[in-house]
Structures are given as structure tokens and as C-alpha cells.
Amino acid sequence: MNRDSMVAVETISPSAPQTGGVAERYALALLGLADDARQADPGALDRIATDVEGLYSIYRDDAAFRAFIADPRRGAAQQQKMLSAIVQSAKIGDEVRKLVGVMIANRRLNLLPSVAVAFGAKLAERRGQQIAHVTTAFPLTDTQRAQIVARMTESGISGVKLAETLDPAILGGLIVRIGSRLYDNSLKSKLQRMQFAMKGAA
Incomplete structure (x- = not known):
């Protein structure tokens, strides 16, 4: 590699x-x-x-x-x-x-x-790479890492270095932060959005 x-x-x-x-x-x-x-x-x-x-x-x-x-x-x-x-x-x-x-x-x-x-x-920073902070509830596999990098490349984000954080509190899914951009696809956030939606419908 x-x-x-x-x-x-x-x-x-x-x-x-x-x-x-x-x-x-x-x-x-x-x-x-x-x-x-x-x-x-x-x-x-x-x-x-x-x-x-x-x-x-x-x-x-x-x-x-x-x-x-x-x-x-x-x-x-x-x-x-x-x-x-x-x-x-x-x-x-x-x-x-x-x-x-x-x-x-x-x-x-x-x-x-x-x-x-x-x-x-x-x-x-010295090598001109962007750092993508990836938070997951469970450790990533090499295949998952490759898929994340591939998705970023498809989105026009190249030269990415992953920095992984393991946080069981998010329950599942993942959170990706690159600079000021945040992509939250965690199970915890989905449940919170569902909870807010249910409160709004009550």
C-alpha cells in the first residue's frame, strides 16, 4: 500500500x-x-x-x-x-x-x-492530504475503508487520509467530517430525527 x-x-x-x-x-x-x-x-x-x-x-x-x-x-x-x-x-x-x-x-x-x-x-498537512474524520460504532474493515475513499473520490474529494474514531454511542452508521463539511448518517441521529418528527406530529 x-x-x-x-x-x-x-x-x-x-x-x-x-x-x-x-x-x-x-x-x-x-x-x-x-x-x-x-x-x-x-x-x-x-x-x-x-x-x-x-x-x-x-x-x-x-x-x-x-x-x-x-x-x-x-x-x-x-x-x-x-x-x-x-x-x-x-x-x-x-x-x-x-x-x-x-x-x-x-x-x-x-x-x-x-x-x-x-x-x-x-x-x-505536509503531504497536501485532506483528513476525513470518520466516526463509527464498530471498527471499519479494509473493504469499508476502501469504499469510503472511493465514494469521496467519486464526489471529487481526492488525496484523503482517514482518521477513524470508534464511538459506540452513535449505535450504527457513520459520521464523516471533512473540514467544515459534516455528513451524519449515524443510527443515533436517525433515531433523534424520528423522535423529533413524532413529537411534531403529536
């Missing part, structure tokens, strides 16, 4: 990671490291982007890991042990591994998902 078209996943329940502030500074620092590394390794940016997405996919898919990241009672030594094992198993490179180490030392590991989202957003 072309790395420029990779899907950044932002899975999050009950609330999505927020970009900006400290998380954005970490993301910019990592982007700076990637730029420096490109002098000796032209493919460094793509490699680091893949590492960030790989680590985030583990966060997305593993509820126990999400709980571990969010638990403020975990000590730095325990966090380091857990993350070292995960990073080694996933074959994450030095740049992202060092970033995680700094975040643990600074007691900022809970910001890991936000840093990943911010990094993906900055990278997409």
Missing part, C-alpha cells in the same frame, strides 16, 4: 484523543527527528510514520493496552517494561522508541494516542 494513502486510525472510546498543546509539541519534535534522519536515510519519514501507525494500531486494537496507558497509577518502571516489550515485538524503530521513553520519563504516556493523531495530522 502506498504510505501516502495509509489510514491513520484514531480509535477511541469514550472520547477521541485531542490534538494540540503538549501532544502537538511531541508530534512536531518527532517530525523534526524524522527530517534530520532523512539526511542519512531518505526513507526515514515513511519508516517513522509506519512505526507510529503500527504502535497506534496496537493501542486501537487492544483494550487492555488502552487501559494500561490511561492508568495514572502505573509507575515509570512498569510502563517502561510494558512498552519495551511491545516496541520490541512490533519492531518499532529507535526514533519512536526514544520518544516513548521520553514520554514515560515525563509522565506523559497517557498522551501517546494524541501524539499519534497529531503526528498523522501534521504529516497529512
